[in-house]
Amino acid sequence: MKELKIESTLYVYDNLNELDKDVISLMHKASEARDNAYAPYSKFNVGAALLLDNGEVITGSNQENASYPSGLCAERTAIYYSGAKYPKAKILKMAIIAGSTKSQTTEPIPPCGACRQSIAEYEVKQDLPIEIFFMGEVGKVVKSNSLANLLPLVFDKSAL
Numbered sequence: 105m106k107e108l109k110i111e112s113t114l115y116v117y118d119n120l121n122e123l124d125k126d127v128i129s130l131m132h133k134a135s136e137a138r139d140n141a142y143a144p145y146s147k148f149n150v151g152a153a154l155l156l157d158n159g160e161v162i163t164g165s166n167q168e169n170a171s172y173p174s175g176l177c178a179e180r181t182a183i184y185y186s187g188a189k190y191p192k193a194k195i196l197k198m199a200i201i202a203g204s205t206k207s208q209t210t211e212p213i214p215p216c217g218a219c220r221q222s223i224a225e226y227e228v229k230q231d232l233p234i235e236i237f238f239m240g241e242v243g244k245v246v247k248s249n250s251l252a253n254l255l256p257l258v259f260d261k262s263a264l
């Protein structure tokens with residue numbers, strides 16, 4: 105038996121203003137996208153914004169459905185749209201902002217497991233780390249230098 109220890113490094117900022125201007129602006133775009141969330145069932149609104157290497161910003165919000173599993177998270181709405189519209193562009197950064205309309209969300213909200221798997225596909229495909237920033241409606245922001253930090257032992261094309 106051999107013990108396998110897995111470590112991830114994340115950076116926690118006290119508030120958004122501690123980050124670079126381009127990240128602040130990307131988070132604001134994610135916040136605007138969040139206004140278009142369609143979440144009548146969970147009342148949990150999420151916005152995501154991607155900065156591409158061609159300068160474009162792609163945004164998405166969660167879109168729910170009366171048939172619950174048919175809905176889609178903000179991160180996947182954005183990343184699939186990015187892949188569909190700019191298949192050759194590389195994704196440099198992703199900003200995510202999330203919170204319930206029932207009470208203010210002050211803690212950073214990381215992307216769900218399914219979104220991590222979907223983001224991993226693009227990070228592997230483009231062979232360039234995607235910087236990920238996530239926050240609640242206010243307060244701390246977490247930065248990950250790569251999706252790999254959020255999803256160790258990723259399942260990817262190397263297994264197929």
Ligand code: THU
Pocket residue numbers: 143146148149150165166167168175176177178179214215216219
């Ligand atoms: N949601 C996202 O948009 N992204 C995540 O990473 C976590 C969850 C959405 C899905 C659903 O519409 C609502 O938040 C509650 O789960």
